[in-house]
Amino acid sequence: MKYRAALCIFLLLATGSLNAQLSKQYHPFTGTMVFGLEGGATYSQTDYKTAVADYSARGGLEYFYPFYSNSVFGFRLLGSSGYIKGKDEVPAHEFRTTFTAAGAQVMYALGLGKVVFPYFSAGAEYTWFTPKDENGASIFEKTGSKATRTELLYSAELGMRFVLSQNISFNIGGAAHFSPDDDIDGRVSGNNNDMYYTGFAGFSVAFFTRYDSDGDGVDDDKDMCPDTPPGVKVDEFGCPIDSDHDGVPDYLDKCPGTPQGVKVDQNGCPVDSDHDGVPDYLDICPDTPRGVAVDEFGCPKDSDGDGVPDYLDQCPNTPKGVAVDKKGCPIDSDGDGVPDYLDQCPGTPAGTEVDEHGCPKKTETAKPIELPKFDETPAPKIEKQLVLSAGASFAPGRSELQKGAFPDLDKLLGYMKENPSSKWIIEGHTDSRGSYEANKKLSLERAQAVYKYFVTRGISKSRLVVRGLGPDYPVADNGTEAGRTKNRRVVINRVE
Numbered sequence: 366m367k368y369r370a371a372l373c374i375f376l377l378l379a380t381g382s383l384n385a386q387l388s389k390q391y392h393p394f395t396g397t398m399v400f401g402l403e404g405g406a407t408y409s410q411t412d413y414k415t416a417v418a419d420y421s422a423r424g425g426l427e428y429f430y431p432f433y434s435n436s437v438f439g440f441r442l443l444g445s446s447g448y449i450k451g452k453d454e455v456p457a458h459e460f461r462t463t464f465t466a467a468g469a470q471v472m473y474a475l476g477l478g479k480v481v482f483p484y485f486s487a488g489a490e491y492t493w494f495t496p497k498d499e500n501g502a503s504i505f506e507k508t509g510s511k512a513t514r515t516e517l518l519y520s521a522e523l524g525m526r527f528v529l530s531q532n533i534s535f536n537i538g539g540a541a542h543f544s545p546d547d548d549i550d551g552r553v554s555g556n557n558n559d560m561y562y563t564g565f566a567g568f569s570v571a572f573f574t575r576y577d578s579d580g581d582g583v584d585d586d587k588d589m590c591p592d593t594p595p596g597v598k599v600d601e602f603g604c605p606i607d608s609d610h611d612g613v614p615d616y617l618d619k620c621p622g623t624p625q626g627v628k629v630d631q632n633g634c635p636v637d638s639d640h641d642g643v644p645d646y647l648d649i650c651p652d653t654p655r656g657v658a659v660d661e662f663g664c665p666k667d668s669d670g671d672g673v674p675d676y677l678d679q680c681p682n683t684p685k686g687v688a689v690d691k692k693g694c695p696i697d698s699d700g701d702g703v704p705d706y707l708d709q710c711p712g713t714p715a716g717t718e719v720d721e722h723g724c725p726k727k728t729e730t731a732k733p734i735e736l737p738k739f740d741e742t743p744a745p746k747i748e749k750q751l752v753l754s755a756g757a758s759f760a761p762g763r764s765e766l767q768k769g770a771f772p773d774l775d776k777l778l779g780y781m782k783e784n785p786s787s788k789w790i791i792e793g794h795t796d797s798r799g800s801y802e803a804n805k806k807l808s809l810e811r812a813q814a815v816y817k818y819f820v821t822r823g824i825s826k827s828r829l830v831v832r833g834l835g836p837d838y839p840v841a842d843n844g845t846e847a848g849r850t851k852n853r854r855v856v857i858n859r860v861e
Contacts, residue, residue: 394439394474394482394571396431400424403536403567411550411559413451413460421447421464421563427472431578435476442469443490449561451550452499460504460550464494470520482526482534490542492518496551504551519543532571539564579603609633639663649766649817662821669693670823672778685823686785699723751777755795755811755853764810766818774818777857781824788861790830791815796849797836809833811855830860 404422423445429437445466452459468490474482495513496504503512524538540563549559578585579592581599588603597605597616605614609622611629618633627646628636635644639652641659648663657676658666665674669682671689678693687695687706695704699712701719708723717725751773758770766774781787793808812831820826841848 394429395437397429398572399427399429399441399534399569400572401427401536401567401569403565405563405565405567407447407449407561407563409449409451409550409559409561411449411451411460411561412547412552412554413453413458413550415452415454417450417452417459419448419450419461421445421565423565427569429472429474437474437476439472439474440469441472441486443467445490445563447563449494449549459499460496460552461499462494462496462549462551464492464549466490466492466518468518468520470522474526480528482528484524484526484538485522486524487521488519490518490520492516492542494549496549498551514548516544516546516549518545526569534569534571535566536569537566649821660821662817664821667823670782672775672782672822686782688779688783749777749780749859751857753815753855753857754850755855756850758855759811759814762807764807764814766814770815774815778819778822778824781819781828784859786861787859788828788830790832790858790860792838792856792858793831793833793835794838794840794852794854794856795836796852797839797843798849801835805833805835807833808835815855815857 402422402424405420407419407421409416423443425441425443427439427441429439443466445464447464449462449464450460468488470486470488472484472486474484476482493513493515498504505514506512520540520542522538522540524536527535529535542561542563544559547553547555547558549561579588580595581588581593581597581603583599583601583603585591590599590602590604593599593603593605594616597614600606605616607614607618609618610625611618611623611627611633613629613631613633615621620629620632620634623629623633623635624646627644630636635646637644637648639648640655641648641653641657641663643659643661643663645651650659650662650664653659653663653665654676657674660666665676667674667678669678670685671678671683671687671693673689673691673693675681680689680692680694683689683693683695684706687704689695695706697704697708699708700715701708701713701717701723703719703721703723705711710719710722710724713719713723713725720726753770753773758767759765760767781789791812793810793812795804795808797804809831810833812833816829816831819829836843836852839848839852840854841851843849843852
């Protein structure tokens, strides 16, 4: 009974240890059938004073349940045969018991890496045994009994398994076999039951089965992403496919086809820092206040094209070409309440009451004001030029406009609106360092950035021409840093 109680306690501890060991690791014996052959020595603890080593051999068939863990639980069937030996010195007497056993055990194996796997097993075995004396005669027959008896013995085993290849392992271990009686040696004496020990070594062959715990078609031992949700398409490593390589797998990606290198959020969509609906990589105006309506370039809309965005414009629907102040209202130079573009009497003294044309209201004493005659002399042709330094307007090697360019561009924008029939050429220039093709490309991209700036602020595309001239037209010596700095520029010329 005490052996049975000890066995039950151990099984409970082993089961608790199994649950504690569950983790996201793959055990190579999970879901496999293993056949083994082993041989070794026996050593008895009987009523004879001196134990003598003998030998035995055994074979077994094991099965390990498919646990996704660094430990695994299973059972095995065992068959063994061998000898147990002991002797007394005074008087000289010895025995040798032949035994054959068949039984079953439960097993618990723990993984210590990829090669070493300690295990524990316990169970029972039905044993046939025949104790014989030193002359080879059956001890039981001398007492009038059958030569061979049977008993149900209990066993517990500790061992170590070393994996040599995918399906072959080398095993060593030892076991204790407990008898519920006292006659394995043919002698009943004292208060202790007989027991014997076995030590063994041998080889096992595992018939490995393919095990794919997440059902993605990639075996667990090759699966680098073992927790893929059911139905998700994976690559050869078992990881969800990410077609646009943005770091978010396709099954979670709400914005498939994102251009390579674009920063995305957790949904796989391009980041839109100012939340205006235009992603950062396309947004020319990245700091738009939240809630402001923008155009396709991410810049606040300017419906009347006066250079003041709608959300700041206190005078929407200003006619095209009319000069406005910073609030988007037509300029009223003489402060008479009539904007300049409607004022037929500019320069009215402050405080003068005017009519809807901006002219002083007539009184009985007031003399009519003579309006100037129309001057039919054609206006002379106007030429104007703006040079943007690349150092202040662009980051090195980049084509995005920086804040340093905006003051000069804003002034020129006002001039363009005051002269709606004027036409312009935007020329990009670089120094001579680097490849010629790269410089031509960069100069064109910088000229195009200026072009976009004007177009998004109401200047007609038909009024603008863009050229990328690269290093072909230097204005200073490219052999000095000062000269190269001057050569890196964008020139805006009025041509009509």
